Amino acid sequence: MSSNNFNSDIIEATTKGVLEWSADRISNLVKSFKERKLAFIKEPKTIEIVREQYNSGESKFYQIYIKNKQLLLLVRIGLALRRLEKEDEKRQNLRDKLFNKYKIEGLHIAELVENGVLSRYVGILIEKLISIEDLEKEIENFLTNIEKHTLFIQWTSKKIEIIKKATIKINSNSPHIFVISGVKSAGNILKECVDDLRYIFKEYEMERITGEKEILFFIRKMPEKY
Amino acid sequence: MDIVSLKEVSKESKILLLKELGYQSDGEFVLSNAGQKVIDKYVEIPVKLNNMAILPGSTVILDDNELSITSYIEEYGDVFQ
Numbered sequence: 001m002s003s004n005n006f007n008s009d010i011i012e013a014t015t016k017g018v019l020e021w022s023a024d025r026i027s028n029l030v031k032s033f034k035e036r037k038l039a040f041i042k043e044p045k046t047i048e049i050v051r052e053q054y055n056s057g058e059s060k061f062y063q064i065y066i067k068n069k070q071l072l073l074l075v076r077i078g079l080a081l082r083r084l085e086k087e088d089e090k091r092q093n094l095r096d097k098l099f100n101k102y103k104i105e106g107l108h109i110a111e112l113v114e115n116g117v118l119s120r121y122v123g124i125l126i127e128k129l130i131s132i133e134d135l136e137k138e139i140e141n142f143l144t145n146i147e148k149h150t151l152f153i154q155w156t157s158k159k160i161e162i163i164k165k166a167t168i169k170i171n172s173n174s175p176h177i178f179v180i181s182g183v184k185s186a187g188n189i190l191k192e193c194v195d196d197l198r199y200i201f202k203e204y205e206m207e208r209i210t211g212e213k214e215i216l217f218f219i220r221k222m223p224e225k226y
Numbered sequence: 227m228d229i230v231s232l233k234e235v236s237k238e239s240k241i242l243l244l245k246e247l248g249y250q251s252d253g254e255f256v257l258s259n260a261g262q263k264v265i266d267k268y269v270e271i272p273v274k275l276n277n278m279a280i281l282p283g284s285t286v287i288l289d290d291n292e293l294s295i296t297s298y299i300e301e302y303g304d305v306f307q
Contacts, residue, residue: 021239029230030246033282038228039306040243041279042290047229047306050295054304073300080292090292097269097293 053079058119065122065136071143074098074106078113085114108146115213117150117179118143124177124207124219138176148173153182153190153214162193167200170218178204178218187214227306232278240275247285251275256287268297281305 021029032038041047053059059076066072077098084091099107112118118139125138142149151166162180170178180197182190191214198206204218232240241251249264250257256264256273263272266289279288279295283302288294299305 018236019234019239020236021242023242026239026242026246029243032228033247033280033285036227036282036305038230039279039281040230040232041281041295042232042277044229044231046279046290046292046295050292050299051304051306054296054299069300073296076296076300077293080296084292094292097271097291101269101293 049080049083053083062118062139065132065139066143067136068140068144070102071109071140074102074109074143075113075118078110078118081110081114082116105146108150108152109143111152112146112150112179112181115181115183115215116209117181117215120207120209120215120217121177121179124217142177145173149175149178151178151180153180153186155185155189157182157186157189159189159193159196162190163196163200166197170201170204174220176220180216180218182214184212187212190214190216227282229306237275240278243280244275247280249285249287266294268294 029038029040033040039047053076056079059079062072062075066075077094081091081094084094095107095110098110102109112121121142122135122139125135130138148169151162151169153162166178166180169175178201180190182188191210194206194208194214194216197216197218201218203223204220207217207219209215209217235243237253241253244251244256248259250259250261254275256275256278258264264287265271266273266287269289269291271289273287273289277290279290280286281288281298281302282305283298286298286302288298
């Protein structure tokens, strides 16, 4: 089937409201489908968005350093979420499906990519001039143990709970880099905690991305010599 | 590869298309020839007639969403180029 035929179908559908296909037309479409010349989907834009993210430079970069296929898939879904930033319904639908299939950990991994946290995390690792092998290990360890290395603030979170949870996670896991992230109203709640968190985590340097998204990176300092 | 939009296609035409491919529909869900609901293998939900994708690779019938399509590309490669 040519694109021109497809376009004429769209024009016909727009004029008539609903597109009817004849039996002959369907046979021809199926023939082309079986020859792998075409595919059917409700919204071709879904394929466009997925391909755009799949073939992006960021996706190709992560493909080099993330060997675990499921983690890489979640990272790519995070890129798609970012692309859907202004399409609330589609974005929420994708988040729901992600949560149902990959639970909260999968959703959090995708959100870290969506919010640009993973790219900054990798940037911090690269600034530390670690080897390629270590970079791979660090990224996979970060994503695999996402709940140990991050705290996602909800709009319902209370300041005291945030400080308590962050303290427990950092003391229990001693991560090299710890990330606290809040978006929109959750970001505003996190903003109120910044001074306290900076004071509590003296062994860490704090890097802050602020705006509509509030993201705090706590990077462990080199221990001082005695 | 051409991508055919099903958005404006009538329910009857979509059912005929499925029939030609060896499937059927109860008007809401896509059903196998044996009458079982077709499940999107990536997100594990029944595929609805009004939100389906039919993709090459034998015949892969999925729900139209970014997670299923990304998973499909991971398995079959970028066949859409």
